[in-house]
Amino acid sequence: MRSVFRRHAAGVAVITAHGSRPVGFTATSLTSVAAEPPLISFGISTGSSSWPAVSEAEHIGVHILGEHQEELAVTFARSGADRFAAPTSWRRGPEGVPVLDGVLAWLVCKVLARVPAGDHRIVLAQAVAGDPTGGGRPLLYHQGRFNALRD
């Protein structure tokens, strides 16, 4: 299974939420689920440092990273780091959700369900606000490292 998914390529996203403090993590599992209503999903480990906040959040932030944001992707995947300290640039967006600056696109979504899947949860959420107008092209992840589109 692991070796099969090393062959798969995925776009890179950062998911954020605001509990007692801002939390966030790098995800390669973001997908668009349906258009009407506008639904997205992503996976999260229940052992993740972000899970306590995401497990209770009414809203979460979804950010599509650009190929210029590999450092941000690493920061939000590194344990122990203060992911929201400089040089991370962010603000409180709609519904108080942390919104990262400089991304290709972002959404704030209302959480509809957290579906158990082994030691993970699939979070299903409905887009309520967003901005698709950031500049750049998407960051990708494949075979354990970051990559970009050819064309």
Place this chain on the structure above:
Amino acid sequence: MRSVFRRHAAGVAVITAHGSRPVGFTATSLTSVAAEPPLISFGISTGSSSWPAVSEAEHIGVHILGEHQEELAVTFARSGADRFAAPTSWRRGPEGVPVLDGVLAWLVCKVLARVPAGDHRIVLAQAVAGDPTGGGRPLLYHQGRFNALRD
């Protein structure tokens, strides 16, 4: 929402199942959900021609396409086509699931759940067999067209 996900890039997969006949469709929503047990998920429209078979299948096939397989991706996205006619090359694999030849990697998975999400379902399935050893690099989809990795 649609304009946000046009900025996102995704690997391309074909999902198959065998009801009264083989069915399959191109998906950009395949993700690895958990490692123990090995779980995957993908989305499917309940209006899809594959849905009647996928809604009842005990097992489904998951195939990660290579950048040389754009034609196969188009075939499995085109309505009305006989997707399993030549030049599609396939065989019955484990649990009778249609397995496509020439892919980067494939899995046969046992369906665990079909989670309602608007007019789609998120299918959660556990890997039971597979082969990660096909040659090539992954096909990608971004802004309405196929693409490939830069490096």
